[in-house]
Amino acid sequence: MLTITHAVRPLATAFSALALLALSACAAPEEGPVVLTAEQIRDLAAAAEDNGWLEQAEAMRDGTVDAQEYANAFENFSACMSELGYAAPATWISPMDGVTIIFEIDPGGRSDDQQSEDSLACQDKYFSMVAGAHQDTQPYEMDxxxxxxxxxxxxxxxxxxxxxxxxxxxxxxxxxxxxxxxxxxxxxxxxxxxxxxxxxxxxxxxxxxxxxx
Known part of the structure; x- marks a missing residue:
């Protein structure tokens, strides 16, 4: 299960309702951390394909998401934002877990609501599910x-x-x-x-x- 807590406005990694629903299909939270199984990741791939998110579906089809597929998904997200007129995002690897890509996008004069809408749309299509599947299955390596x-x-x-x-x-x-x-x-x-x-x-x-x- 993946729950994200932000100290500031949550644009760094935002998950669609569909992705969160799929990721939460695991044991009760009081049982502790649960790693997604290969079958659950393949289910995510099927859901992504049903929504037309073909790049994400392909990355998850084999029941795993490796570091290169995670990076590719982020590049696809960045390209989607670029097509909407945004500059390339600033990025960091989270020192909290050593895995999560944290990013910040310059709104370029757009309103916060517009930026958030554009970011979530591109994440849904190209990044959110792959990100969740990869982050959830990697060792936690805190700084x-x-x-x-x-x-x-x-x-x-x-x-x-x-x-x-x-x-x-x-x-x-x-x-x-x-x-x-x-x-x-x-x-x-x-x-x-x-x-x-x-x-x-x-x-x-x-x-x-x-x-x-």
């Missing part, structure tokens, strides 16, 4: 500086950690998803500490992406 700073931050907030935690869910502790579907206080604190740590250590990256992995 060590962020990890240590977030642990220290959480301890200062009164949460007991053993110092070995290296994913957001481990930092959030057991019971991070409450029975009513909301997140625990420790989860919210973990997100805050992780984001603050990234912004302090990587001030050049304007977005922070924290997933429930």
């Amino acid at each position: 060590e500086g962020i990890r240590l700073a977030a642990i220290q931050c959480l301890r200062s907030e009164g949460f007991a950690l053993d110092g070995e935690e290296d994913t957001p869910l481990e930092m959030a502790g057991p019971g991070w998803m409450l029975s009513d579907g909301t997140r625990s206080d420790q989860w919210r604190a973990a997100v805050k500490c992780l984001q603050l740590s990234q912004f302090e250590l990587f001030p050049e990256i304007p977005y922070s992406v924290v997933t429930d992995r």
Whole structure:
């Protein structure tokens, strides 16, 4: 399952309702992180093909998405935005997981609503499903500086950690998803500490992406 939390306006990685629906077809969140199976990725490929998103369908057809297919999908998204008159986006690899492409697009005088509409349309067609399938199945490799700073931050907030935690869910502790579907206080604190740590250590990256992995 992939849940994205942004400290700022969520243009970095936005998923269509269809992609989110497909990605959420997994075990209950309180059971912990769930990696998409090859069968689920092939189901995403079929859904993409049904919508006419043929490039994404082809990338996922074999039940996996490798790094090159992920990069190709982002290039297709960028080309789509270029055709709409946008400059090439600035990009970074998220230090939070070592996988996610974070990007920022210059609106070029367009309104925020117009930019968001254009970005989501291009992501839906060329990038969102492939991105979700790739990110969800890769090892989580958090930057060590962020990890240590977030642990220290959480301890200062009164949460007991053993110092070995290296994913957001481990930092959030057991019971991070409450029975009513909301997140625990420790989860919210973990997100805050992780984001603050990234912004302090990587001030050049304007977005922070924290997933429930």
